[in-house]
Each structure stands twice: as C-alpha cells, then as structure tokens.
Amino acid sequence: MSLNLILDRQIALEDTSNLPSQTELNSWVTAVLEGRMNEAELTIRIVDNEESQQLNHDYRGKDKPTNVLSFPFEAPPEIVLPLLGDLIICAPVVTQEAKVQDKTLQAHWAHMVVHGTLHLLGYDHIDDADAEEMESIETQIITQLGFANPYQEL
Numbered sequence: 001m002s003l004n005l006i007l008d009r010q011i012a013l014e015d016t017s018n019l020p021s022q023t024e025l026n027s028w029v030t031a032v033l034e035g036r037m038n039e040a041e042l043t044i045r046i047v048d049n050e051e052s053q054q055l056n057h058d059y060r061g062k063d064k065p066t067n068v069l070s071f072p073f074e075a076p077p078e079i080v081l082p083l084l085g086d087l088i089i090c091a092p093v094v095t096q097e098a099k100v101q102d103k104t105l106q107a108h109w110a111h112m113v114v115h116g117t118l119h120l121l122g123y124d125h126i127d128d129a130d131a132e133e134m135e136s137i138e139t140q141i142i143t144q145l146g147f148a149n150p151y152q153e154l
Contacts, residue, residue, distance in 0.1 A: 003030055004039040004082075013048040013091055020109045028113040031141050032121070039082040042120060044089060044113065052090035067093045068112045070119035087116040103150070107142075111150040114141050 007029055009022050020028075025044055033040050047055075052065035059069065073085040089112055098108035115138055125131035139149050 003034050003037065005030055005033065006039075006041040006082075008041075008043040010043060010045040012045055012051060015091070018095065018105055019046055019091060020106070020113075024106070024109070025113060028110050028145065029117050031145055032114055032117040036121065037082070040084050041082050042084040042117070043086045044116075045086060046089050046091050049090060049092050052088065052093065055088055065090045065093050067097060068116040068119075070116045072120050072122070084117075084120040087113070087120070089113070089116065103148075107147040107150070110145055110147055111138065111142055114138055114145075 005026060007022070007026055009025055011019065029040075029042065029044075049065040052069070053063065055069055056066045057063045059071075060066075067090060069088040071086040071088070073081070073083045075081050075083070089109075094108055094112055095105060097103075098105045101108065103111075115134075118134055118137060123130070123134040123137065125134050135151055139151060142148075142150050
C-alpha cells in the first residue's frame with residue numbers, strides 16, 4: 001500500500017537556514033503514516049518564538065514557545081476527508097533543544113515531525129501508559145529512519 005501524501009510546508013520566519021527540506025518532511029511524515037492510511041493531507045508550519053508562544057498561550061494556556069503543537073482536523077462524521085490537521089513547529093525551540101540534548105538538528109527535527117504526526121493520529125502522552133505506547137512507536141519509527149532513540153538520553 002502506497003501513501004498518497006499532500007504536505008503543505010509553510011515557513012513563517014525570517015531565518016530559514018537549517019530548516020528541513022520538503023523531501024525530509026515528506027519522508028518523516030510518510031514513515032509514520034505508511035501502512036496506516038492510503039492518503040493524507042497535512043500542513044507543517046515552521047514558526048518563530050513569538051508565533052509559537054501566542055498559539056501555546058491561546059490553545060494550551062502556557063505563556064512560552066514550545067517545540068511542536070498539533071491541531072488535528074475533526075470533520076463531522078458524514079464528511080470523509082484525508083485531512084489530518086496542522087503541525088506548528090518552532091524552529092528556535094527545536095534548535096535550542098537539539099543543542100541542550102546533544103542531538104543533531106536533523107535528528108531532533110525528525111523526532112518533532114514524527115511526534116507531532118502521531119498526535120494528529122490521536123496518540124498522546126498525558127498518562128504513563130499512553131506515554132509509554134507513544135514513545136515506543138516514536139522510537140521504532142525514528143530508529144527505522146536511521147536516528148538514535150530520542151528518549152535514550154532523557
């Protein structure tokens with residue numbers, strides 16, 4: 001089964017250096033969705049600290065920028081669309097976290113895309129059992145992509 005993926009990459013910041021390519025984003029999202037669905041559409045919006053902080057405040061009540069926010073699309077039951085939703089990823093936060101966690105920037109971007117895409121599929125990490133399941137799936141996907149276990153150092 002081959003995945004028909006439409007990925008809208010939006011860049012909403014001035015410094016576009018060190019951002020993942022469309023091809024990288026496609027491959028990371030495909031790694032999550034392949035075998036789970038035939039077609040999918042989502043947006044990945046790459047933002048600065050200010051936009052991330054505003055969205056995090058408005059939707060989560062937290063007044064600080066965050067690495068990734070997931071906004072799943074919820075269609076009425078009678079409407080069938082392959083639209084998964086939107087990921088908002090804060091480039092400065094991802095860059096800072098990669099340094100602090102001693103990871104390559106590419107590895108951390110891949111992890112944030114995989115993590116956010118799993119959220120769009122309904123996975124969460126609010127309680128320990130859900131967190132364990134989600135982290136296990138993330139680790140499997142990330143290592144299949146050739147990166148180290150993202151939770152190993154944590």
